Amino acid sequence: MTLYGIGLGPGQADLVTVRGKEVLESVDVVYSPGRLSRTVALNHVPESKIGDLDFPMTRDEEKLRAAWKEAAAEIAPQASDNDAAFVTLGDPNVYSTFGHLRRTLDAFHPDVDVEIVPGVSAMTAFATAFDVEIEAGAGLALREAANGHAPTGPDRMILFKITDAPATHEKLVAAGYDVTYGRRLYMEQGETVITDDPADIDERDYYTLAYAVKRDLDIEPATARFEELGDATGVGERA
Ligand SMILES: C[S@@+](CC[C@H](N)C(=O)[O-])C[C@H]1O[C@@H](n2cnc3c(N)ncnc32)[C@H](O)[C@@H]1O
Numbered sequence: 001m002t003l004y005g006i007g008l009g010p011g012q013a014d015l016v017t018v019r020g021k022e023v024l025e026s027v028d029v030v031y032s033p034g035r036l037s038r039t040v041a042l043n044h045v046p047e048s049k050i051g052d053l054d055f056p057m058t059r060d061e062e063k064l065r066a067a068w069k070e071a072a073a074e075i076a077p078q079a080s081d082n083d084a085a086f087v088t089l090g091d092p093n094v095y096s097t098f099g100h101l102r103r104t105l106d107a108f109h110p111d112v113d114v115e116i117v118p119g120v121s122a123m124t125a126f127a128t129a130f131d132v133e134i135e136a137g138a139g140l141a142l143r144e145a146a147n148g149h150a151p152t153g154p155d156r157m158i159l160f161k162i163t164d165a166p167a168t169h170e171k172l173v174a175a176g177y178d179v180t181y182g183r184r185l186y187m188e189q190g191e192t193v194i195t196d197d198p199a200d201i202d203e204r205d206y207y208t209l210a211y212a213v214k215r216d217l218d219i220e221p222a223t224a225r226f227e228e229l230g231d232a233t234g235v236g237e238r239a
Pocket residue numbers: 010011088089090091092093094095096097120121122123159160161162182183184185186187206207208209210
């Protein structure tokens with residue numbers, strides 16, 4: 001039998017993929033690492049299917065290892081007798097708790113088969129939420145920027161775990177970036193905020209990311225000239 005790692009997408013129930021929904025409906029038990037992912041899963045499965053797991057809110061690596069061992073010990077027998085799922089927000093392979101579980105299962109329960117169902121990651125959903133295009137050929141780096149940190153270097157960055165937007169902002173602007181912030185994008189719970197002003201999001205909320213783009217980037221895709229050409233030929237005036 002199989003343990004499915006299912007990516008639920010950013011948080012709205014209808015952004016779960018068709019495959020994710022089908023697998024959720026087919027398994028016997030669904031484990032969730034947190035309240036939000038559990039709420040999304042509950043749109044697709046009854047509460048009676050939700051398994052019991054307890055994760056401590058700590059950064060203490062020893063406590064975390066113990067919690068993952070305990071979670072793996074709970075899940076492994078379920079996944080040997082029946083199909084089971086472990087859900088995460090976004091994609092299970094992008095900055096996700098599922099990675100810890102998979103490594104712990106590999107170490108202590110290598111007989112458990114694992115399959116992953118990808119989900120819509122915040123890493124790509126931000127582009128639509130911000131109405132920006134990462135055009136073909138452009139580079140986009142993923143970084144973490146918790147506690148006021150501000151990594152720099154790449155032309156465009158998506159920054160996860162923004163917990164002190166004003167401090168991060170000051171450093172990014174000084175390093176020559178324009179920055180847009182997104183909080184709770186495509187989430188049902190809490191307020192969605194998209195802003196260029198870090199003061200709008202100075203209260204800490206874990207579900208906050210930033211898109212930073214170098215101010216002096218000079219991008220002109222071939223199609224950018226359509227507007228000019230349209231004016232010249234009148235095409236731009238049609239309907
Ligand atoms: C541990 S990572 C999980 C990423 C997730 N696996 C994914 O693929 O989207 C958590 C970080 O992702 C970002 N994030 C995840 N979902 C988000 C959302 N709906 N809106 C804004 N940021 C989000 C935040 O920066 C948050 O601190």
